[in-house]
Amino acid sequence: MKLIVAVIKPFKLEEVRDALTSIGVQGLMVSEVKGYGRQSGHTEIYRGAEYVVNFVPKIKLEMVVPDSVAPQAMEVLSTTARTGKIGDGKLFVVNVEEAMRVRTGETGEEAL
Ligand SMILES: Nc1ncnc2c1ncn2[C@@H]1O[C@H](COP(=O)(O)OP(=O)(O)OP(=O)(O)O)[C@@H](O)[C@H]1O
Ligand SMILES: [Mg+2]
Incomplete structure (x- = not known):
């Protein structure tokens, strides 16, 4: 996973x-976050206005998926999130050791 x-x-x-x-x-987990990438200290457009960037509002999504789904998820994420302008965001992929559905005790991909 x-x-x-x-x-x-x-x-x-x-x-x-x-x-x-x-x-x-x-x-899916969704959080409102603030952050910056490599334009730190420069300006980025946010809601049509130039924002003086230290921290720009972003949404962080976290999802655990089967290995077989990960490439497709990355493709879908990158194509739908892209505007072509700076600040479009980033994807990070991490190996997951284990998952469990608390209600049933199912583990691994069954728990997703
Ligand atoms: N190396 C990183 N580690 C953790 N979070 C990051 C990292 N780089 C970017 N982020 C997060 O992703 C958000 C969007 O980053 P952003 O798209 O501006 O990256 P970038 O490298 O500056 O690319 P671009 O040149 O397209 O703007 C940041 O506001 C921050 O929350
Ligand atoms: Mg940036």
Whole structure:
């Protein structure tokens, strides 16, 4: 299993969520975060306005998916989150040791 952490522009959330649902991603964590990438100290456009960047609002998505689904999830995430402008975000992929559905005790991919 893989944990995909995706940092995206907030206005892309619904489109990205719909695309993930369409490929069978069933669970998702969503957080409002602030951060910066390599333009730290420069300006980035946010909601049509130039933002003096130290910390720019972003959405962080975290999803655990079977290994076989990870490449497709990354493809869908990158194409739906992309505007082509700076600050489109980033994807990180991490190996996951184990998962468990608390209610039933199912483990591994069965727990996703
Ligand atoms: N190396 C990193 N580690 C952790 N979080 C990061 C990292 N780089 C970017 N982020 C997070 O992703 C968000 C978006 O980053 P961003 O898309 O601006 O990256 P970038 O490398 O500057 O690319 P671009 O040149 O396209 O803007 C940041 O606001 C931050 O929350
Ligand atoms: Mg950037």
